[in-house]
Amino acid sequence: MIVPLGHIFLLAGIIFSMGLVCLVAHRNLIMTLIGVEVMMNAAAIAFIAAALRWKLMEGQAFVLFILAVSAAEISLGLALVVSVYRRTGSIDPDRYDILKW
């Protein structure tokens, strides 16, 4: 491996944190979804690095699964966002309080 393993994990960690910040900091459901997506990709990078390091195919296979799952998740999530926007007229999760009161 040309790039040391630690660097790749560092990269993955940075991307993961960026996703986390995106997830937590925005008052916008779409940005939340994007954050989740970014975090998943960070995990995928870590998997590929590990697969290269120990010469095992399982890690790469797992990445394919992650891609499929994230595709499904994003499509469902966007559909939910559209539907919830139509019902409440807002995509700010803090304003969804029907169940509470």
Added chain:
Amino acid sequence: MAAILATWLPFISFLLIMVFTRNRRRLSGGIAVAAVTGSLAGAVFLLVQNWDAGKPIHYASRWLIAGDISIPFGFLLDPVSLLMLLLVAAVSFLVQVYSFGYMAGDPGFSRYYAFQSLFAWAMMTLTISSAMLQLYVFWELVGLSSYLLIGFWYERFSATQAGKKAFVMTRLGDVAFFIGLLLVLLHLGNVEILEMNSAEAAVRMNSGLLTLTALLIFGGIVGKSAQFPLMTWLPDAMEGPTPVSALLHSATMVAAGVYLFARLFPFFSHSSDAMTVFLAIGTVSMLLASTMAMASRDIKQVWAYSTISQLGFMIMGLAAGSLFAGTFHLTTHAGFKALLFLCSGVWVHLYETNDVYEISRRGGRRLKTPTVCLVIAAAALSGLPPMSGFFSKEAILSALAGLENPVWLAAGLFGVFLTAYYAFRLIFIILFPRGEVREEPPNHSLEGMGALYWAMGLPLLVLAGATVVLGFLEIPLREFLSGGTAAHPSADHGWLPYISAGLAALGVGITWSEFGRRAAPQIGFVERIPPLKELFTQRWYLDHVYRWFVNIIIDGFFSKACTKNEDRVINDSIDEFCDFTLDSGHLLSFLQSGKLRYNLIVMFAALALVALYFLLP
């Protein structure tokens, strides 16, 4: 092999029609008729092949094994079942051909043929079943397919009601039948027909138990063959298409009950007490149904009552100890009863009415083929020589004459007289219309039907031929059924045929004076006595008794208790539970901030802490 092929062909056609060809009517009809033709060929082949075989042929393979009990699935071919197989195949074949004319243009044509195939399959497999549980399965399938066919025109409320009634009432008997089967299974360890019929069965079950079992199994026969007191479903079953009635009344459904009796004949005859009960039930149904038929105006209903009474006759013959008499009457009855219904079907189809007087006024007698066939069949029904009914009734009567108690013979002879009366009442009404004869053209013109009319006409001719000829086959059939040994009737009652023919002729004579003569008023003596007429047209108030029972006991007590239980116990407890859940949810919701982002932050912080805890040594 031929047996398997013959019985499963209709099932294949049922599947094919239901799955692939529902929208293609002619193809579906063709498939069904081709399948039943194959079955008929198989049945004929089997009968010819095994004509001289003394021993029953028995194939069986295991179907289910549960503990010590194994349930076989197989075929048992003996003379009775071979004869019945041929009968079922032949009548199904003729009825299906006839239906090409009768059902032409019906939107449910494919569905009709699919159900017909299902019916044929169920009934034929029933006839050659080797074990009682297998027989029971197909017994229920026969019930199901007759339910489907009686309620075939499901848009009509009365048709669905009639189908439901038929299904529920036969189920009542079937429950008893099943309990009886379980008793046999517990005490004999299996329900093979051959083993139940062997003499060993009588040794291994004590006589009280044997009687109880026989009575319970007979309950199934009472339901299926519409005997007293479960007889009222059969007249209502007229709501189905007429060919269905023909099938139902001759070779399938109701015949299944009598066939079961013939099948388990040795088993039943172990218990003489049970046989006496059967005899009584047969006699009561026979007489009750005959009297009901005397006052009905509906052509199909008259034949339905006559079916009940003829089935009563068969049961009497079997219960009197003559397997041959019952089976022979079953065979001849299948022929002439199918003929009666198919003939009536022609008029019902053309004039779209069931009323005898209406058919008569509109010139029903101008249709030559059905009229002639109807007269032949009615003569057979009332037991006039030389039609087939005469021979078979005479066989039953001579079996009855062999009994010690002369009451049964007297009742049988009285039944012969009543039968002749009501059968010819209808014939004379149709032949000699009174009042202004409108001679209207039928609702469907004959010329327009062309080939379809002959699809209806040809089965009539075939059946009429069978009705005339079958009676003369009495001796070969007797030899065949008794397994090659030429059994002579033990006691010779030389005077009996004359008496019965005389009584039948007397019945016809009385009818002639009331309905046939030129000056005849066409009002029977029954109609002159209002209470009697009321009693007969209300079917001896049997339906009222059932209705009363359902109203008071079922609706008034059980149903009310169940409703209360549902309202008070189930509904209220669920309401309480829901209220509790709602309230506690309300309380718990104070714990929730409802801010998504803070939740996420807390969650990730917790995860990070857990990770630290595990990573740091």
